[in-house]
Amino acid sequence: MFSTAFLDLPPLRRAAGTVRLPGSKSISNRVLLLAGLAQGTTAVHDLLDSDDTRVMLAALEALGCGLRRDEAGVLHVTGLGGQLATREAQLFLGNAGTAMRPLTAALAVLASTQGGAFELSGVARMHERPIGDLVTALRQLGCPVADLGQPGYPPLRVGDGGLHALHTAEPIRVRGDVSSQFLTALLLALPLVTAQGPVTIEVVGELISKPYIHITLELLARFGIAVQREGWQRFTLPQGSSYRTPGAIHVEGDASSASYFVALGAIAGVEQPVRIEGVGLDAIQGDIRFVEAAQAMGAQVVGGPGWLEVRRGTWPLKGLTLDCNHIPDAAMTLAVMALYADAPTRLTNIASWRVKETDRIAAMATELRKLGATVEEGTDFIEIQPLPAGQWQAASIHTYDDHRMAMCLSLAAFHPLVGEPGEQPGRMVRIEDPKCVAKTFPDYFEALFDCVEALPGAVPVLAVDGPTASGKGTLASQLAQRLGYHLLDSGALYRATALAAQEAGVPLDDGEAVAAVAATMALRFDGDTVWLAGQDITDPLRLESTGGLASKVSAHPPVRQALHALQLSFRRLPGLVADGRDMGTVVFPDAALKVFLTASAEERAQRRHKQLLSRGVEASIDSLCADLRARDDRDQNRSVAPLKPAKDAHLLDNSELSIEDSVAQVLSWWQPGTPRQR
């Protein structure tokens, strides 16, 4: 997961490859609750691991359910068998509607019938998401529910410790026009009170997001509860309903998450399709019908059970008007596809967008406008005009702690002129707070980068060059962390070459022979660990003596040549911070930003001295200073790739700066707009 403050996406042009989707959030949290209420143990395969399921799991654990993950990653849930194991708990449910609403209902019923009291709270936004219609239904049933904050919103306390007779003979009435999760919550919880007779739920007003009720009914059926229904108005739980574990259950891939990859194929699956695995045309999730909307916009989709393949069909995409009530989550993806269309796109009947992770109609309109689009919004619709190729603007996209805003808007990084003659350099899309995807798809950006390709030369490089002991290694690694970029420590390649040559018995002054070693050595970086031919060389690589050897081998032109291609291969999405001596001048002359880091020889000698002392090595500052000056002189005057700032480098003397100051300075040069390709 990218935990950076922002993630810069360079202009992308093509998509191809395969994504294996994480499990469905809606199925995962329903299955967890059903398994938690059932008697016996349920083996849950392919459960989603994300913020929303973690809060549900933590709640089940606090309530006394047994949870065990086996070596294969299968979760075994041992349920309560309908009996409370603990009578009081405070449950924090983050921003997971699929945890907050169903747990409120289930615990209200259990607390009222067995005696107990439970507090349910969430993040600040959860306390702005309505739950009043569910609370009204639960009170009608006879459950005590107390508002702990603003009435109609979490936090809530359900139960008051006492026993309460519930009124199950009359139909329980619930409104369904704000969220379908209120009805889902009652359907999941009320089997608990069917001992005396059947229980009927009546929906008041128009039910929204109907396909989510279908998921609820399907999963209840798998747990042995056959709900009888009359249209979308009346649902009856038969007398004596009880949750029976199916033993094992498999969670399908998330169909809402699939929408980003379906869109990817439609926008940029030019030569090859984007293949999606884990969810297919047999899905029980309503969001699979996003496929039809994407097809209507021009996507070519084929699929079967558990898979889809999507390529670009009509281009530009076709604008459309669509009632999106049945696909409220995936519909957001259409709003970004609309930028690439030939005519306006109007998405209607989406009032529920306003009460989800953020006010999604307002947020979408604001962020699409930043890209240059013309957008109209109403209480329950959004209309987006196509964005002509020349009018796309670089933008920093605010994501409102809403996973879908981040995932949808990443699709705006595609270059609108993809595959057309006279492609122009593209723009950069900055996604703020990319870790918000953790709600349902923590590795979304990794999955995206695995199946997209940037415009040639567009993967940004930030080159940090400078003399020995200038602190460029530390600066480069901090920058890579802050930007979420890959890191190339080119010095390590020369050091590894020297070690490999020594190991092979090759004389270090034989440039051609050392180059042959460099070209074939089996070098692998694994986080901070470096492997050479299966051996961990992390420590030997850092030795002063290895530095001396590296200085020798790096003076041979054939060695530099041999390592050139290897260095270029580090340039991968989303970007690269390259640390060395000739990164900006020779290896990445087109780097988006070049920094030449210096510090006075005295200051560098002091730093080196400290570093050596910390490793228990004694040294004199004067001799270190003399060594550094001699090394600078050699580096600056060698014939191949002498150490010098690139003409377009920013010079940074960090003699008086802390690491944090230097990082801040470089990041201020790296604002959208400044790097060359933006």
Ligand SMILES: O=C(O)C1=C[C@@H](OP(=O)(O)O)[C@@H](O)[C@H](O)C1
């Ligand atoms: O029941 C569910 O799993 C969901 C129902 C939908 O909410 P609404 O019914 O509030 O539209 C959907 O947006 C949400 O992501 C998941």
Ligand SMILES: C=C(OP(=O)(O)O)C(=O)O
């Ligand atoms: C609305 C959503 O979530 P929740 O389950 O919290 O309602 C969503 O995932 O888009």
